Amino acid sequence: MSDGSVDFRHEARAKAYATPLEELNPAQADLFAADAMWPIFERLRAEAPVHHTAESDYGPFWSVTRYHDIMAIDTNHQVFSSADGITLQSLESKLEMTRRPNRTSFISMDPPRHDEQRKTVSPVVAPANLERMAPVIRERAGLILDSLPIGEAFDWVDLVSKELTAMTLATLFDFPFEERRRLTHWSDMMTNAPGFGPVKSWDHKRQEIAECHAVFRELWAERAAQPPKSDLVSMLAHGAATKDMDVEEYHGNVGLLIIGGNDTTRNTISGSVYALNRHPAQYAKLRENPALIPSMVSETIRWQTPLSHMRRTATQDFEFGGETIRKDDLVVMWYVSGNRDDAVIADPDNYVIDRARPRTHLSFGFGVHRCVGNRLAELQLTIIWEEILKRFPVIELAGEPTRTHSIFVHGYEALPVVIPRRN
Numbered sequence: 001m002s003d004g005s006v007d008f009r010h011e012a013r014a015k016a017y018a019t020p021l022e023e024l025n026p027a028q029a030d031l032f033a034a035d036a037m038w039p040i041f042e043r044l045r046a047e048a049p050v051h052h053t054a055e056s057d058y059g060p061f062w063s064v065t066r067y068h069d070i071m072a073i074d075t076n077h078q079v080f081s082s083a084d085g086i087t088l089q090s091l092e093s094k095l096e097m098t099r100r101p102n103r104t105s106f107i108s109m110d111p112p113r114h115d116e117q118r119k120t121v122s123p124v125v126a127p128a129n130l131e132r133m134a135p136v137i138r139e140r141a142g143l144i145l146d147s148l149p150i151g152e153a154f155d156w157v158d159l160v161s162k163e164l165t166a167m168t169l170a171t172l173f174d175f176p177f178e179e180r181r182r183l184t185h186w187s188d189m190m191t192n193a194p195g196f197g198p199v200k201s202w203d204h205k206r207q208e209i210a211e212c213h214a215v216f217r218e219l220w221a222e223r224a225a226q227p228p229k230s231d232l233v234s235m236l237a238h239g240a241a242t243k244d245m246d247v248e249e250y251h252g253n254v255g256l257l258i259i260g261g262n263d264t265t266r267n268t269i270s271g272s273v274y275a276l277n278r279h280p281a282q283y284a285k286l287r288e289n290p291a292l293i294p295s296m297v298s299e300t301i302r303w304q305t306p307l308s309h310m311r312r313t314a315t316q317d318f319e320f321g322g323e324t325i326r327k328d329d330l331v332v333m334w335y336v337s338g339n340r341d342d343a344v345i346a347d348p349d350n351y352v353i354d355r356a357r358p359r360t361h362l363s364f365g366f367g368v369h370r371c372v373g374n375r376l377a378e379l380q381l382t383i384i385w386e387e388i389l390k391r392f393p394v395i396e397l398a399g400e401p402t403r404t405h406s407i408f409v410h411g412y413e414a415l416p417v418v419i420p421r422r423n
C-alpha cells in the first residue's frame, strides 16, 4: 500500500541527523501528524537523553526520552510538579488560558490535594465495578460490530472506536445515552487547536466548551439533590474532598474525565486495527490463538502510546542525566520515545503480540498520577477484540489513516477499512 507521507518521513530522518543536536525540537505537531517524529527521538535517546530545546512553538523545554529516566521523573513528584500543567502549551494557547478562568483538575495537582480527589473518583473503575460493566460493554460492542457494512469501505474511527468509547463514557457519567456523541465532540473540542478536528476558532472552542460545562453543571445539581450513586458526577457531587470544590475545578475535572476516558482508548482501538494490518503475521497469530488478545492489547497500548507526553515543572534546581535542570524549567517525559527504548524493550519498533512482558510500557505513566482508567481501557480493548474475532475473519485497511495533528494526543482522525465477509 502506498503511504503518502513516506517522502516526508524520509526527509525527516535526514533532517533529524543533519540538525545540530542543540537545535533538535521534537515538539512539532506536523511531524506527529506525518508519523515522522521517530528519528528525532532515536537520536535524542542515543546522543542526548536529557536534552534542552531553547526555542519552539511551546517555548523552551527539556526532553527526557529514555525509559528509566522517564520513570525517575514520573515517580519524583516532589521535584517534578504537575501543579503548573501537564502538557506543553503553545504560546497561543497560553494566551487563551489567560483570558479564561483558572481551571484545574486533579491531574494538574500535587499531593495531598491530588490524592484526595483521585480517591473520590477511583471506585468507578474498581474491579467490582468493572465486573459489572463488562457484560454491558460486550453487548454494546456486539451491536456496534453487527451494524457494520460488509464489503464496502467505512471509517473505523467513527463507527467503532468513537462509538464504543462514547458508550462507556456515557455509562461512567450516567450521561443521557442517546446524546453520548456529544461527549466525543467535546473531547475533540478540548484537545484540538483551531483549524484542527472540529475546532474552527478560539471563539468556537470557547462556546462549545462552555456548553459542555453548562450541561455538566445541570447534571451536578441533579445528582447532588439525589442520594449518592456510583456514577462519576454523583461521586464528585457527594465526595468529601470534592463536594465543595469551586465550579472551575469541577469544569476542569469534567474535562479530565472526558478526555481521559475517550481519546486514549479510542486511539488504541484504532491503533490495534492499524498495527495488525501493518504486521499481518501477528494478525494471523491472533486469529489462530485468541488467548493472545490480552497481550496484544498491552502491546498495542505500548506501540501506539496514545498520549505522547506528560509534562512537569521543576520545583528546584536538579542534576539529572549530567544536566542541570533549573527551578521552573519545563520537563517533558516523552512516553512515545521511552516505549521505543531498546535498552528495556527488545526490537521496540516492531509490533509483537506475544512479548514475554507485554505490560512493560510507559503509556499509563507511573507514580501518583498513573492512569486511573488503565484496567477499564484494557477491558474495552479485550472485549471488542473477542467480539471481532467471533465475527470477522479479517478487517482490512482501505487506505492510510489521517493522524491527529498534536504533540500530545497520538492517534487517528480517520482510518478507512473494509470487512470483506463475516465468519
Ligand code: HEM
Binding pocket: 074, 106, 107, 108, 118, 125, 256, 257, 260, 261, 262, 264, 265, 268, 301, 305, 306, 307, 310, 363, 364, 365, 366, 367, 368, 369, 370, 371, 372, 373, 374, 376, 377
Ligand atoms: C489506553 C488508554 C489510556 C491511556 C494510554 C491513558 C494514559 C494516561 C496517562 C499517561 C496518564 C498520566 C500518567 C502520569 O502522569 O504518570 C493518565 C492519567 C489519567 N487517566 Fe488515563 N489513559 C487511558 C485510559 C483512561 C480511561 C479509560 C480513563 C477513564 C476512567 C482514564 C482516566 C485517567 C485519569 C482520571 C487520569 C488522572 C490520574 C491522576 O492524575 O491521578 N484514562 N492516563
